[in-house]
Amino acid sequence: MSQIQLKLPDGKIIELESGATIFDAAAKIGPGLAKAALAGKINGNLLDLRTPLTESADFEVVTAKSPEATEVCRHSMAHIMAEAVLKLFPDAQFGIGPAIENGFYYDFLLPRALTTDDLTSVEKEMEEIIKAKSPFVRKVVSREEALDMFKKMNQTFKLELIEELGDQTISVFSQGKFVDLCRGPHVQDSGAIKNFKLLSVAGAYWRGDEKRPMLQRIYGTAFMSKEELKEHLDRLEEAKKRDHRKLGKELDLFAIHEEVGPGLVFWHQKGSRIRHEIEKFWKEQHYRNGYDLMYTPHIGQSWLWETSGHLGNYKDSMYNPMEIDGNDYYIKPMNCPFHIMTYKSQMRSYRDLPLRWAELGTVYRYEKSGVLHGLLRVRGFTQDDAHIFCTPEQIEDEIREVLRFSLKLWRAFGFNDIKAYLATRPEKAVGEESRWNQALESLKRAVDAEGIACELDEGGGAFYGPKIDLKIRDAIGREWQMTTVQFDFNLPERFDMHYIGADGQRHRPYMVHRALLGSIERFFGVLVEHYGGAMPLWLAPVQAVVIPVNEQQSEYAKKVVAAFKQSFIRCELDDSNDKMGYRIRQAQLQKIPFMVILGEQEANAGTVTVRLRNGENLTGIQLSDFIKDQEWTKETI
Numbered sequence: 001m002s003q004i005q006l007k008l009p010d011g012k013i014i015e016l017e018s019g020a021t022i023f024d025a026a027a028k029i030g031p032g033l034a035k036a037a038l039a040g041k042i043n044g045n046l047l048d049l050r051t052p053l054t055e056s057a058d059f060e061v062v063t064a065k066s067p068e069a070t071e072v073c074r075h076s077m078a079h080i081m082a083e084a085v086l087k088l089f090p091d092a093q094f095g096i097g098p099a100i101e102n103g104f105y106y107d108f109l110l111p112r113a114l115t116t117d118d119l120t121s122v123e124k125e126m127e128e129i130i131k132a133k134s135p136f137v138r139k140v141v142s143r144e145e146a147l148d149m150f151k152k153m154n155q156t157f158k159l160e161l162i163e164e165l166g167d168q169t170i171s172v173f174s175q176g177k178f179v180d181l182c183r184g185p186h187v188q189d190s191g192a193i194k195n196f197k198l199l200s201v202a203g204a205y206w207r208g209d210e211k212r213p214m215l216q217r218i219y220g221t222a223f224m225s226k227e228e229l230k231e232h233l234d235r236l237e238e239a240k241k242r243d244h245r246k247l248g249k250e251l252d253l254f255a256i257h258e259e260v261g262p263g264l265v266f267w268h269q270k271g272s273r274i275r276h277e278i279e280k281f282w283k284e285q286h287y288r289n290g291y292d293l294m295y296t297p298h299i300g301q302s303w304l305w306e307t308s309g310h311l312g313n314y315k316d317s318m319y320n321p322m323e324i325d326g327n328d329y330y331i332k333p334m335n336c337p338f339h340i341m342t343y344k345s346q347m348r349s350y351r352d353l354p355l356r357w358a359e360l361g362t363v364y365r366y367e368k369s370g371v372l373h374g375l376l377r378v379r380g381f382t383q384d385d386a387h388i389f390c391t392p393e394q395i396e397d398e399i400r401e402v403l404r405f406s407l408k409l410w411r412a413f414g415f416n417d418i419k420a421y422l423a424t425r426p427e428k429a430v431g432e433e434s435r436w437n438q439a440l441e442s443l444k445r446a447v448d449a450e451g452i453a454c455e456l457d458e459g460g461g462a463f464y465g466p467k468i469d470l471k472i473r474d475a476i477g478r479e480w481q482m483t484t485v486q487f488d489f490n491l492p493e494r495f496d497m498h499y500i501g502a503d504g505q506r507h508r509p510y511m512v513h514r515a516l517l518g519s520i521e522r523f524f525g526v527l528v529e530h531y532g533g534a535m536p537l538w539l540a541p542v543q544a545v546v547i548p549v550n551e552q553q554s555e556y557a558k559k560v561v562a563a564f565k566q567s568f569i570r571c572e573l574d575d576s577n578d579k580m581g582y583r584i585r586q587a588q589l590q591k592i593p594f595m596v597i598l599g600e601q602e603a604n605a606g607t608v609t610v611r612l613r614n615g616e617n618l619t620g621i622q623l624s625d626f627i628k629d630q631e632w633t634k635e636t637i
Helices: 022-029 031-035 067-088 116-132 143-152 154-163 226-242 244-250 270-289 302-308 334-343 395-412 433-450 520-531 550-567 581-589 600-604 623-629
Strands: 003-007 015-016 037-041 046-049 057-062 103-109 137-141 170-175 178-181 196-205 214-222 299-301 322-324 327-331 355-364 380-390 418-423 452-456 467-473 479-488 510-519 544-548 572-575 594-598 607-612 617-622
Touching: 015 022, 022 031, 022 037, 067 103, 067 116, 067 170, 067 178, 067 214, 116 196, 137 143, 143 154, 143 170, 143 178, 154 178, 196 226, 214 226, 226 520, 244 520, 270 355, 270 395, 270 520, 299 302, 302 327, 302 334, 334 355, 334 380, 355 479, 380 395, 380 479, 380 520, 395 433, 395 467, 395 479, 395 510, 418 433, 418 572, 433 467, 433 479, 510 520, 544 550, 544 581, 550 572, 550 594, 550 600, 550 623, 581 594, 594 600, 600 607, 607 623, 617 623
Parallel strands: 003 057, 418 452, 544 572, 544 594
Antiparallel strands: 003 015, 037 046, 037 057, 103 214, 137 170, 170 178, 196 214, 299 327, 322 327, 355 380, 380 510, 418 467, 467 479, 479 510, 594 607, 607 617
8 A cells, every 4th residue: 555644743754554544643653642632633624533544744633632622522522412312312303413612512303392301311321421431433435325324214304414415425423322424523432521511402493494493402511621611610600690681680771572573672771871871982982083973864775785785695684675655765784885875975085085984873684583682682783883984095004093992992891801803805805906915914914013812814804805803801701702894895896986086086995894892782781791780880870879877867868969960970869768788788789889878977077988889888988089089980091
């Protein structure tokens, strides 16, 4: 047989016969490495240990210490879970079972709905499978063999997947009595992984299609160590406490009435106050940073959306048109065409540029009911939107300013762990390559100038331009995709936008879409979870509650409330007959920053005693000093 050469990460070369497996290659490097091996990487691609090698390549062994180890273990754990379900439900139909971020899942068609007790039973079966150390066995079969195999098992979902694979060779994996259509990779046997937990069951349509069968999706998680698993489960418990849907109800911030319409948000008084403070700050900062604010219509005639391309490429996410005076109007899913029409309302010169136009524009998009999730996924939302129109010479400075502004805004809201993702030109793209290159260089230099961590997303840009995405990490370590700075070489062409240059000729402007917070609704949900509902003072809907000890302090309490309101401090008076301890407890449950306690001593001295929501007490403070020393509002960044 012919020989192949494998280049190791340290540059050394090993030789094997063609057809040897990845495991054979690991064993040739050393028996200890073979024992520790979980998978291999061939030219950067993650492959199963049992995969035969037929060509020379770069080679790396994946062990428990490798970044890819958790993914391999989670994928294997999904198969172990499926085997456990098969033992409990012999007639189960199997969908797909991938590893995902923070865990794994598998979809099943079962004779009945699963309960919490069923998850416990599945876990017990999984533990037995792990103890058995059943080997994962890889087998390569033809398409016909695969069809025959899964037809005999009555696995209709697998048959559908095989039909789509064409004539390529197919790999199947088995462990115990469970057989699955799978590329791998998998660990050597079921005993290699032990640290797991099943988390929940949810409904999931087959292939995400509402017209297809509804399956039951079991979610689980797995880690390489007990410590990592415990840390993750602790984070999940903390996340449950911080769930914005739970806190939104407890703090009376917002509601979604299914009978009125799923995905449509009702902002209650306290939530509205927080939103007002967010929007007020947003608007002030945009004016200070050279933006003009706009308001545009909620509907537009069909030609507008045909020209923009939304009706051709985005129609499934748009609502049906309404007829007005014989013309079709669509409720807007985006604000950009309206800003473009404003640009085209008059002749533009290079002297007018750059134009920075921002809008808190409410848009409506159809989302399937199964993906709606509190404020994080809704059908009507307000985009924190802006568009920049500029010359090629101005673009780099504009991008740097956008990024700087974005980072300052996030830090003002208390987010300091921020990472950039730079998406480059995909295979199919519009716009001159020279413009793409200039845009990419502008984005790269802006990221470098701000000194933030950045990952390259090769080919991940939209067809109409490269972009920067900013992801923030919240108080419990979760990453959220928020800010997008997106070049667009498509819409200026579609709408024939131009400006008159210094040479007197028509030139195409650069256009940049820019959303800093993303949407007010989603940002609000993330903000609530980041702070666990205990908003910083400047955002708290009620900043202070005044609590007189008894009726004798009622007049002084009214003076304190008046002084607060004179200073535009959001306060409430609780002079109810309830016991002092109860009133303080209620204020703490509502996460009010300050409880201002007024007894006889405070009334006589003109002072206040302040109890913080964390339980700390401040006594004998002059009222004027207390008002002066707090950051009741945030004015500059």
